[in-house]
Amino acid sequence: MRRLVSVLFGFFSLSSVVIMIAVATEAATLINGAGATFPFPLYSKWFAEFHKVDAEVEINYQSIGSGGGIRQFTEHTIDFGATDIPMTQEQLSKAHSPILHIPTVVGAVVLTYNLPGIPSGLKLSSDVISELFLGKIKTWSDARIAQMNPGVKLPNEPVTIIRRSDGSGTTAIFTDYLTKVSPDWKTRVGTGTAVNWPVGLGGKGNEGVAGLIQQTPGSLGYTELVFAKINHLSYVAIKNQAGEFVEPNLNSVTLAASSAIKSMPKDYRTSITNPSLKGAYPISAFTYLLVHESMPKAKGEKIIKFLHWALGAGQQYAQKLYYSPLPPEMISKVNHTIEAIHLVPDQHE
Amino acid sequence: MSNFRLRKRARREIHLGDLVFSYFLRALSFGLALLLAVIGFFLFRGAFASISRYGWSFVTESVWDPVQEVFGSAPVLYGTLVSSLIAVSIAAPLSVAIALFLNEVVPPKIGKTIGFLVEMLAAIPSVVYGLWGIFVLAPWLRTRIEPILAQDLGWIPIFSGPYYGVGMLAAGLILSIMIIPTVFSISREIFKTIPTAQREAALALGATRWEMMKISILGSSKSGIGGAIILGLGRALGETMAVTMVIGNRAEISASLLAPAQTMASVIANEYAEATSDIHLSALIEIGFLLFVVTFIINAFARLFILRETKS
Amino acid sequence: MNPAVLSQHMSQRYLRRKITHWIMMGVLALASGLALIPLLSLSAYVLTQGIPGLGINFFTHLPQPIGETGGGMANSILGTLTLVVLASLIGVPWGIGTGLYLSEYPPGRLSTAVRFSADLLASIPSIIIGLFVYTLIVIPMRRFSLIAGGVALGIIMIPTLARSTEELLRRVPVHVREAGLALGLPRWKVILRIVLLGNARAISTGIILSIARVAGETAPLLFTSFNNQYWQRGLGQPSSSLPVQIYTYAISPYEDWHQQAWTGALILVLLVFTMNILTRILLSPRGSSS
Numbered sequence: 001m002r003r004l005v006s007v008l009f010g011f012f013s014l015s016s017v018v019i020m021i022a023v024a025t026e027a028a029t030l031i032n033g034a035g036a037t038f039p040f041p042l043y044s045k046w047f048a049e050f051h052k053v054d055a056e057v058e059i060n061y062q063s064i065g066s067g068g069g070i071r072q073f074t075e076h077t078i079d080f081g082a083t084d085i086p087m088t089q090e091q092l093s094k095a096h097s098p099i100l101h102i103p104t105v106v107g108a109v110v111l112t113y114n115l116p117g118i119p120s121g122l123k124l125s126s127d128v129i130s131e132l133f134l135g136k137i138k139t140w141s142d143a144r145i146a147q148m149n150p151g152v153k154l155p156n157e158p159v160t161i162i163r164r165s166d167g168s169g170t171t172a173i174f175t176d177y178l179t180k181v182s183p184d185w186k187t188r189v190g191t192g193t194a195v196n197w198p199v200g201l202g203g204k205g206n207e208g209v210a211g212l213i214q215q216t217p218g219s220l221g222y223t224e225l226v227f228a229k230i231n232h233l234s235y236v237a238i239k240n241q242a243g244e245f246v247e248p249n250l251n252s253v254t255l256a257a258s259s260a261i262k263s264m265p266k267d268y269r270t271s272i273t274n275p276s277l278k279g280a281y282p283i284s285a286f287t288y289l290l291v292h293e294s295m296p297k298a299k300g301e302k303i304i305k306f307l308h309w310a311l312g313a314g315q316q317y318a319q320k321l322y323y324s325p326l327p328p329e330m331i332s333k334v335n336h337t338i339e340a341i342h343l344v345p346d347q348h349e
Numbered sequence: 350m351s352n353f354r355l356r357k358r359a360r361r362e363i364h365l366g367d368l369v370f371s372y373f374l375r376a377l378s379f380g381l382a383l384l385l386a387v388i389g390f391f392l393f394r395g396a397f398a399s400i401s402r403y404g405w406s407f408v409t410e411s412v413w414d415p416v417q418e419v420f421g422s423a424p425v426l427y428g429t430l431v432s433s434l435i436a437v438s439i440a441a442p443l444s445v446a447i448a449l450f451l452n453e454v455v456p457p458k459i460g461k462t463i464g465f466l467v468e469m470l471a472a473i474p475s476v477v478y479g480l481w482g483i484f485v486l487a488p489w490l491r492t493r494i495e496p497i498l499a500q501d502l503g504w505i506p507i508f509s510g511p512y513y514g515v516g517m518l519a520a521g522l523i524l525s526i527m528i529i530p531t532v533f534s535i536s537r538e539i540f541k542t543i544p545t546a547q548r549e550a551a552l553a554l555g556a557t558r559w560e561m562m563k564i565s566i567l568g569s570s571k572s573g574i575g576g577a578i579i580l581g582l583g584r585a586l587g588e589t590m591a592v593t594m595v596i597g598n599r600a601e602i603s604a605s606l607l608a609p610a611q612t613m614a615s616v617i618a619n620e621y622a623e624a625t626s627d628i629h630l631s632a633l634i635e636i637g638f639l640l641f642v643v644t645f646i647i648n649a650f651a652r653l654f655i656l657r658e659t660k661s
Numbered sequence: 662m663n664p665a666v667l668s669q670h671m672s673q674r675y676l677r678r679k680i681t682h683w684i685m686m687g688v689l690a691l692a693s694g695l696a697l698i699p700l701l702s703l704s705a706y707v708l709t710q711g712i713p714g715l716g717i718n719f720f721t722h723l724p725q726p727i728g729e730t731g732g733g734m735a736n737s738i739l740g741t742l743t744l745v746v747l748a749s750l751i752g753v754p755w756g757i758g759t760g761l762y763l764s765e766y767p768p769g770r771l772s773t774a775v776r777f778s779a780d781l782l783a784s785i786p787s788i789i790i791g792l793f794v795y796t797l798i799v800i801p802m803r804r805f806s807l808i809a810g811g812v813a814l815g816i817i818m819i820p821t822l823a824r825s826t827e828e829l830l831r832r833v834p835v836h837v838r839e840a841g842l843a844l845g846l847p848r849w850k851v852i853l854r855i856v857l858l859g860n861a862r863a864i865s866t867g868i869i870l871s872i873a874r875v876a877g878e879t880a881p882l883l884f885t886s887f888n889n890q891y892w893q894r895g896l897g898q899p900s901s902s903l904p905v906q907i908y909t910y911a912i913s914p915y916e917d918w919h920q921q922a923w924t925g926a927l928i929l930v931l932l933v934f935t936m937n938i939l940t941r942i943l944l945s946p947r948g949s950s951s
Contacts, residue, residue, distance in 0.1 A: 364847040377759050381820065384819075442692070450693045454686060454690075467696055480922055481703050533696075557679060559682040617789075618788055
């Protein structure tokens with residue numbers, strides 16, 4: 001009996017020691033961020049690399065989706081947010097303090113599919129894509145798909161649409177594209193981080209969608225390019241405005257980005273889907289970090305340091321992970337924007 | 350009651366220590382009741398925007414559209430109800446059968462061991478069930494079971510349409526596994542309270558062992574088993590992680606069990622951290638509030654049943 | 662009726678009843694076997710898929726960026742330990758105190774209300790507790806934190822522990838308490854020293870079981886303690902935990918992460934099973950003192 005009590009006592013004192021250790025290690029600066037899953041593979045690399053550059057900083061990034069990034073950022077539960085779709089005017093006005101959008105890289109949304117025996121390069125036009133996601137085209141062997149893909153043996157199987165179950169920038173980019181190319185989609189569904197999907201299974205995050213596609217033969221879904229690449233999923237060549245079938249790659253995505261440079265607004269909140277430029281990939285987007293225009297000094301300094309690093313040395317990691325770096329003329333502009341961040345003295349919470 | 354005697358004794362000499370101690374415990378207990386009320390209040394407060402904006406249409410409408418800010422939770426309620434009903438209709442007969450078998454047929458030692466194993470099912474964390482569901486159960490359903498169901502029974506609406514592995518059926522199955530221990534242990538407790546004489550009476554009249562079970566055990570514990578099943582139902586309604594991982598997350602009412610669905614708990618887990626508009630958030634909290642109310646009702650019911658059992 | 666026909670009729674009926682009996686026995690046995698299949702399948706998968714990932718790295722390393730192998734769940738394991746301790750700091754005194762009140766003080770309106778509240782609170786889906794703590798703590802603190810996660814788990818511990826303590830102490834004979842009072846001890850000492858400590862073994866099984874339950878909770882942590890790919894930096898900061906990490910990895914598309922999810926599940930299941938078996942040993946008649 002006594003022994004048992006002392007065992008319990010021992011357990012508690014041991015565990016309090018664990019907690020003490022946990023408290024004592026507060027020395028390093030922990031910066032919390034959350035949001036987009038779209039750039040997560042790159043960001044996870046960036047934050048790991050930046051930790052090597054400045055060992056004092058640990059940047060904890062959780063890929064909960066762009067919708068979540070915006071929400072938690074405006075709730076002030078995280079230090080920075082990340083999103084693939086700029087915040088709307090309404091969302092910005094609801095936030096209590098001015099917010100900056102910092103574009104980091106350009107990414108492409110690809111349509112990926114799980115059709116055993118059919119490698120990447122299946123050709124689809126924008127109207128076929130919208131009808132697939134509206135549930136109007138139901139089987140892979142549909143005449144309109146076959147017509148664009150002579151010589152490809154399409155199975156007579158139902159198309160299982162896979163889409164996001166959470167609020168997502170990837171969804172916003174994709175539905176923004178569909179809204180631009182399909183009047184029917186525009187009236188029936190519209191654009192948003194979470195929409196009322198006519199058909200399909202929901203997966204959580206780009207990770208979840210890629211996972212579901214892997215698990216489901218006959219499926220078609222949309223993810224950021226890197227998720228298709230890492231997971232060896234096949235993806236579609238999409239017909240762009242100029243009438244060519246374009247696969248997503250460094251070149252076609254960069255072209256799409258550069259098409260927007262002339263008309264780039266000061267706060268970088270712009271859409272680059274369905275560009276008219278020849279050779280440009282139709283579904284790509286800037287992805288952004290969200291930061292407050294004024295930040296407490298200790299964390300703010302580190303965040304500014306990181307942002308400059310990301311736009312400089314960080315850009316070299318983009319290509320390896322299938323993102324396109326920002327066009328050089330944009331980088332200097334964005335660096336100016338970062339310098340405008342002002343720091344306020346730390347208040348103790 | 351024994352406490353009464355204690356009270357008398359305590360009244361004779363009231364120590365300051367006793368007074369402080371009793372008020373301390375009273376405060377803790379009151380705090381527990383208060384905590385429940387506060388949770389209910391917080392949920393109601395959070396849900397208020399949605400309640401006042403949508404009223405009853407929140408539970409009757411079936412469109413869940415965050416873009417247009419139209420929130421009707423009928424598909425979510427439907428998904429919750431159907432997945433739980435599948436779970437209960439599988440788990441209830443199984444659990445009662447196991448309880449009978451272990452309590453009445455096999456030697457006590459074996460019964461104890463197997464009973465322990467069944468109860469271990471309750472100890473496995475929900476997320477581990479989900480993991481198993483994604484990588485074992487769903488692929489098995491998709492490749493082995495659902496093709497057969499769809500091919501041979503596809504003319505029945507509940508097995509019609511395309512199948513994915515994940516979906517209502519997978520969720521119902523995983524829930525049934527998860528609630529078996531709940532229904533099983535309560536049923537077994539009830540069977541244990543039935544006096545041996547009652548069994549012997551039936552056997553003495555020449556009943557076979559099965560007839561004895563039917564008459565003296567099942568016959569006299571109907572409402573207790575009812576209560577056990579309702580508690581199992583309550584557990585199924587609120588189960589979150591495992592369901593979220595295998596149900597397919599689609600808010601739509603579909604007759605087919607092979608189709609994906611969404612439950613109250615899974616929609617919260619999926620969308621809560623990510624809801625961008627305030628009204629979306631409020632709608633999700635309203636779902637939480639509804640779940641809270643349903644739990645309340647279910648528990649009141651189950652207690653009523655079990656109470657009646659133990660009183661008689 | 663002719664006695665011979667009667668007896669033949671009887672024996673036919675008897676046979677039919679016998680057959681029904683045996684069929685039903687078969688059905689019952691089958692049902693019991695059926696219920697064990699998922700347990701076996703689950704254990705087999707958790708073992709075979711989880712063991713290959715066991716290695717020193719798993720316990721000592723932090724998660725690696727996507728596509729780089731060799732990461733572990735060290736921070737998640739520490740996170741879960743911390744959360745459990747925090748939860749116990751709230752849940753154990755509160756739960757046991759309430760249990761003492763229910764069992765040691767005369768029944769009244771408060772105890773009826775408390776008993777009902779405890780049962781209800783115990784059956785509220787844990788994700789709702791998460792919602793509650795998010796609005797109660799995370800939003801005002803402006804931070805996901807270990808504290809928030811610990812509070813959520815603590816709240817989940819209270820009702821189960823209160824009820825199990827009450828049940829256990831009700832079985833303690835009154836004369837034990839009377840003996841203490843007769844010695845002139847004040848009541849609070851009797852309750853603490855004789856009733857509570859005298860049954861420490863039984864009470865501790867209740868504590869262990871409630872710890873085992875909250876250790877595997879995921880849903881209430883999703884928006885309270887959140888996640889963190891580094892070591893936790895104090896109680897006011899977000900932290901990783903085993904269940905949340907398993908969830909994150911399970912729904913990801915990466916082979917390496919799936920592997921780690923299984924290994925994490927193995928650790929979690931071992932932890933929970935050990936605690937459950939421990940309580941059986943503590944409660945076994947041989948060692949029991951009550």
